[in-house]
Amino acid sequence: MNLITVKDQQLFGWMFAYTQNRNIRWVRLISRTGDGHFYLALAIILAVSEQQGFWFLAVGLVAFLLELPSYFVLKKAFKRTRPSDLLVSAHIQPSDKFSLPSGHTAAAFLMATLISYFYPGFTVIAYAWASLIGLSRVLLGVHFPTDIIAGASLGMVSAWVSLNLVL
Numbered sequence: 001m002n003l004i005t006v007k008d009q010q011l012f013g014w015m016f017a018y019t020q021n022r023n024i025r026w027v028r029l030i031s032r033t034g035d036g037h038f039y040l041a042l043a044i045i046l047a048v049s050e051q052q053g054f055w056f057l058a059v060g061l062v063a064f065l066l067e068l069p070s071y072f073v074l075k076k077a078f079k080r081t082r083p084s085d086l087l088v089s090a091h092i093q094p095s096d097k098f099s100l101p102s103g104h105t106a107a108a109f110l111m112a113t114l115i116s117y118f119y120p121g122f123t124v125i126a127y128a129w130a131s132l133i134g135l136s137r138v139l140l141g142v143h144f145p146t147d148i149i150a151g152a153s154l155g156m157v158s159a160w161v162s163l164n165l166v167l
Helices: 002-017 025-032 037-049 051-078 103-118 120-139 145-166
Strands: none
Touching: 002 120, 002 145, 025 120, 037 051, 037 103, 051 103, 051 145, 103 120, 103 145, 120 145
């Protein structure tokens, strides 16, 4: 486990160094698209505009009902120190104390998974966007790369379970 932690911190340092003395407004903007407002707006727009959108909203609500409690339990169980409390000064203020898993990444991959299921033509765009949100969290200094992997896994599993429960 120590080897994974060392490599994770090394990879974080290499990635975070990219943001030093650079304009990172675009990184903040990408990260903000994962704050949650977009998900609700998209789901409501789809629900009122088409039948498939109703199911997208229903499955999404169940998925978030699974993902959010799991996220909080994992955060409290792992209690992993954020890179901004351990190694660097972050570019943003983290929303909570611990880093594993990344909630922004979990939500983004949950949405990407649902989008790819209901609207397969947008699969590449959805997963690229979710990946950029995960990357942005590392570049901003609030998550390690393995936090992103854990968040992506949590989001996809929550979406798949929800799809199997609702449909």
